[in-house]
Amino acid sequence: MATIKDIARLARVTPSTVSRVLNRSGGYSEKTRRRVQKIADELHYQKNEAAVNLVAQTSNLIGVIVTNATTSFAAPIIDSIEDWAYQNGGRILLAHCGLNDSERLKTCLNLMAGRKVNGIISVSVQFDESNLKLLDQLQLPLISLGVKVSNQPMISIDNLKAAMAGTNYLISHGYQRIALIAVDTNDPQTGKMRCAGYQKAMESAGLTPSIIPGDYSFTAGKQATELLLAKRELPEAIFAASDDAAAGVIYAAQEHGVKVPEQLAVLGFDNSSVASMIYPGITTIDQPFKQMGRLAIEHLTNQDISSVELPYQIKERGSVAKHNSAQS
Amino acid sequence: MATIKDIARLARVTPSTVSRVLNRSGGYSEKTRRRVQKIADELHYQKNEAAVNLVAQTSNLIGVIVTNATTSFAAPIIDSIEDWAYQNGGRILLAHCGLNDSERLKTCLNLMAGRKVNGIISVSVQFDESNLKLLDQLQLPLISLGVKVSNQPMISIDNLKAAMAGTNYLISHGYQRIALIAVDTNDPQTGKMRCAGYQKAMESAGLTPSIIPGDYSFTAGKQATELLLAKRELPEAIFAASDDAAAGVIYAAQEHGVKVPEQLAVLGFDNSSVASMIYPGITTIDQPFKQMGRLAIEHLTNQDISSVELPYQIKERGSVAKHNSAQS
DNA sequence: CTGAAAGCGCTTACAG
DNA sequence: CTGAAAGCGCTTACAG
Incomplete structure (x- = not known):
């Protein structure tokens, strides 16, 4: 690979000048500029980013x-992103x-530190004590999506409110026997919040x-349903x-001939791609993932360490209808 | 961030020695080793990879x-990967x-070159003339998954044979009116091959x-089906x-009350995650994606520039059954 | 076993 | 407008 020196030699200038031209930092004649640029082009010169980063003391890299x-x-x-x-x-x-692989997360963190990333965006990753400590030592700015990481900014929806809203949506559609399934009750963040929101809404009603x-x-969803079916305890929603x-x-x-939504209403969570690909479309709680990603990178860039709570919304498709009993 | 010099100063040795210890390259007393290592640990020292890469003339990076x-x-x-x-x-x-964004692909390639990646793995990306030329100039080893890139090794299934096998599978299950849909007929690789395989099998039968x-x-799949339905030309499969x-x-x-597979058999292609998530499960042509990824990275590492054709296989689920007319 | 020196490819004050 | 020099953080012959 051609280096700045090669260009300098061919253009009969010093590397300093080549650098200036290539960076458009001014301080050269138009004639020199043309000559240098031409040679760089001919050589298909590519800056060695490792060298640039070394002197710039940055990496231009963001870790995900x-x-x-x-x-x-x-x-x-x-x-x-x-x-x-x-x-x-x-x-x-x-x-x-x-998932919950402390050792691997540690490796990730060290890797990012070694590369001197400008910052890290973590997506739904839980930090245990040891990695929290490591993160602190590494002094890398981090922004977490979806889950809270101690002392770090987070971008997320309010899972508690969202779960409440979802539950109330079902209730307002006439459902009473409503089960919450496939939620990780050991998950200190998302899981607990969604459970709490669901419980609160149910109890209020x-x-x-x-x-x-x-x-x-x-x-998990399939097995929970089969379990309910086997026990003949299928809820309404x-x-x-x-x-x-x-x-x-x-x-x-x-598979068991239960009609959705007529015999069983189903509400999802996320509005991920699968929600619109199955029939009936899954009515679900939309999380603005794209926006989350964009905000995360913007915050990182602007060194903005504030958390932000994004709005969720209920995306209605076909898997929930008015419950029969609610029909007038 | 602490550097090798900081450690050297604290350990009262030179950077050379610190480097040797940290790289376990030998040439130091056990006593020195311990002292240096201890200080490095205390400082949470992280090697600056930009510097390492600069001298090693490599990046340890693989571009995807x-x-x-x-x-x-x-x-x-x-x-x-x-x-x-x-x-x-x-x-x-x-x-x-x-998708077909020549400018963006060019940016990608240049970016990879600048970072001095050890090699590139491209997934289903088509190279146009200009990028083919750029790739050639950059001299970066590349391995393409799924589609052929001139002069570069490829890892893929045989799309022609796979499409033939799929079509024959349908035929052998008693179907005769079989449509191929959602295939990109302008796609010089995958699309053309799958069309050709389908046509060949149909004509042979x-x-x-x-x-x-x-x-x-x-x-595309939904619209094609709606079109067929509207024209009352729904095929058997x-x-x-x-x-x-x-x-x-x-x-x-x-949505239109057409039963799958009883009234319409559906065969997919890929065996991607959605295939098992909808009901009835999609009978499909399995592409060994995981294996493709692994092979790609291994080839890159071993500088093995041979192409490899991987076996596809038909993964049977519920969306295709024996056709009525075929029942004895 | 350890150190001094050169060098990887670039940038950036500082002179002139 | 251009060049010489120092330096980013590391590694690696070469001496001793």
Whole structure:
């Protein structure tokens, strides 16, 4: 690969001048500029970013940590970050930290520190004590999407209110026996909040909450529904803690000839891509993932360390209708 | 951030020695080693990779270019590359090139060159003339997944044979009026191959091919089906060029009360995550995405520039059954 | 076993 | 307008 020196030699100037021309930093004659630029072009010169970063003491890199790419909502977030990067000349260093894999998250963090990323965006990753400490030592600005990381800014919807709103939506549509399923009750953040919101709404309405825990997955939704079916305790409506899980519920329902929404209403959570791809479309709580990604990168860039709570909204599709008993 | 010099000063040795200790390259007493290591630990020292890369003349970075993260099958590929990276201390520089966006792909390529990536893995990206030339100038090893890029190794299934096999699968299940839909007939690679395979199989069986072009999307599948329905020309079976499109077909079918697979058999392509999330499960042609990702990174690492053709297989789920007319 | 020196490719004051 | 020099943080022969 050609270097600045090669160009300098061919253009009969010093590397200093080449650098100035290439950076358009002024201080050269038009004639020199042309000569240097021409040679650089001919050589298909590419700046060695490692060298640039070394002197600039920065990396122009932003680190993105996700649990894994299969998480259905990671895609729109990464997309919006990438779009920003494209517009602004930033670069994305991607790493997966797995689920509750402390060791791997530690590796991610160290890797990002070594690369001197300008900041980290973490998507739904939980930090345990040791990684919290590491993060503190590394002094890397971080912004977390979806879950709270101690002392770090967060961008998220209000899970408690959203779960309440979802539950109330079901109640206002005439449902009374409503189960919350596939929610991770051990998850100190999202899980707990969604449970609390659901319970609060149910109790306010004088209804009895019923929760089947799970890991937000399709399988969790499917199994919960099968369990309910086997016990002959199918509720009137199921509030799934994610759209993946809602898809599992609908799958199980269809498999057993239970009509959605006539015999079973299903409410999802996320408005991820699958929500609009299955029939009936999943009525769900929309999280503005694209906006989350964009805000995250903007905050990082502006060194804005404030948290922001984004609005959720209920996206109505076909999986919830007015309950029969509610029809006048 | 602490540097090697800081450690050297505190440990009362020279940077050379610190470097040796940190790299375990030998040539120091156990006593020195301990002292240096201790101080490095206390300082939470993180090597500046830009500096390391500058002298090593490498980056330890592998570039991954995808059209966008929303492509349903990008996820498993990225996952497997990331897993490899985690095991082997590599890092992933991610970039999106959009769809047929020559300018953006060019930016991606230049960005990768600037970062001195060890190699590039491109996922389903088409290179136009100008980028082919750029790639050549940049001299970056590349391995393409799914589509052929001139003069570069490719990892893919045989789309022609796979489409033939899919069509024959449908035929052998008793279907005769089979349409291929949502296939991009302008796509010189995948699209053309899948069309050709379908046509060949149809003609060999004495059947009439019928193709509705599209962009592999859910919407393309849905619209094609609605079109067929409106024209009252619904075939017995639809071969969708992707699982997303197959989901669209099934959606439209359910919406119009057409039973799958009883009244309409649906065959997908990819075996992406959505295939198992909708009911009935999509019978589809499985592409080994994880394996593709793993092979790609291994080839890149071993400087193996041979192409490899991976086996596809038909994954049977519920969207195709024996056709009535075929029942004895 | 340890240190002094040169160098990776670039940028940036400082002179002239 | 241009050049010489120092320096970013590290590694690696070469001496001793």
